[in-house]
Amino acid sequence: MIELQNAAKNFGKTKVLKGINFSFGDQIYGLVGPNGAGKTTFVRCLIGIYPLTSGTVLYNGLPVGRKNDITRDLGYLPQKFGIYRELTVWEAMEYLSVIKGLPKKIKREQIEEKLELVHLLSRKDSRVAALSGGMIRRLGLAGALLGDSPIIVLDEPTAGLDPEERIRFKNIIKSLKGKRMVLLSTHIMEDVEALCDAIVVMRQGDIVASGSPAEIAALAEGKTYELPEADPIPPQAAVSKIVDRNGRRMVRVVTAARCQAEPVEPSVEDGYICAVEGIMDA
Numbered sequence: 001m002i003e004l005q006n007a008a009k010n011f012g013k014t015k016v017l018k019g020i021n022f023s024f025g026d027q028i029y030g031l032v033g034p035n036g037a038g039k040t041t042f043v044r045c046l047i048g049i050y051p052l053t054s055g056t057v058l059y060n061g062l063p064v065g066r067k068n069d070i071t072r073d074l075g076y077l078p079q080k081f082g083i084y085r086e087l088t089v090w091e092a093m094e095y096l097s098v099i100k101g102l103p104k105k106i107k108r109e110q111i112e113e114k115l116e117l118v119h120l121l122s123r124k125d126s127r128v129a130a131l132s133g134g135m136i137r138r139l140g141l142a143g144a145l146l147g148d149s150p151i152i153v154l155d156e157p158t159a160g161l162d163p164e165e166r167i168r169f170k171n172i173i174k175s176l177k178g179k180r181m182v183l184l185s186t187h188i189m190e191d192v193e194a195l196c197d198a199i200v201v202m203r204q205g206d207i208v209a210s211g212s213p214a215e216i217a218a219l220a221e222g223k224t225y226e227l228p229e230a231d232p233i234p235p236q237a238a239v240s241k242i243v244d245r246n247g248r249r250m251v252r253v254v255t256a257a258r259c260q261a262e263p264v265e266p267s268v269e270d271g272y273i274c275a276v277e278g279i280m281d282a
Helices: 039-046 089-100 104-117 133-148 163-174 189-195 213-218 268-277
Strands: 002-011 014-024 028-032 054-059 074-077 151-155 181-185 198-203 206-211 224-228 238-245 248-254
Touching: 002 039, 014 039, 014 054, 014 206, 028 039, 028 189, 039 151, 039 181, 074 133, 089 104, 089 133, 104 133, 133 151, 133 163, 163 189, 181 189, 189 268, 198 213, 198 268, 206 213, 206 268, 213 268, 224 238, 238 268, 248 268
Parallel strands: 028 181, 028 198, 074 151, 151 181
Antiparallel strands: 002 014, 002 054, 198 206, 224 248, 238 248
């Protein structure tokens, strides 16, 4: 559906994207990477907000441009979603539906359906200014889903959501599985592991790993250990997290160095650490 061919983006002399090649189909993708990896720039180049410095984005086999506008088939929730705060929730959705070019005959039905989906229909007459941060993210998600677009791109969609709202969000995304392309850019590995068919790992402006959750976890096979908290951390090891094992605090590490302990089964997060720290190349 969408293919990047040698996609590069510079800001002045800074190379933010370094000649990326990748194809997206009708799956749910998780885009992950440390701060500064280039994820937001990648997303904005993919959907045409930023022009590429070099390379091409193809949509359905044709270069994206005036005659092949990807935005007509796009639902997008940016990292910082903002809309006129003096509008009511309903007015905000009407405004977004006009931007999307929804026909009048389905506009009301679509707005009601999407607000109900994110549990905001009861707040349709509330001013946007009166909403909490989590509610505004939910409003943005409802707007992105308007028109049942074949491409959904969500940049940090669960930022500001409480645990109950995150569960609701996951259920909404799961309902889209296999029906369209969904790109979820996030720092929350738990969401990626629970939702995504494929994971794309970025580091320093390039894709360093991609694959199913099982394939990403396998990057840390034989390199993941749990060591007593009091033990020294091996040189060049990356700490994954602290875990409790039968009352003992253990440090979970990923390292290419041999440890005295036996390796443990790696998680998606361990594989991610391997990719972003370059451990898989050691």
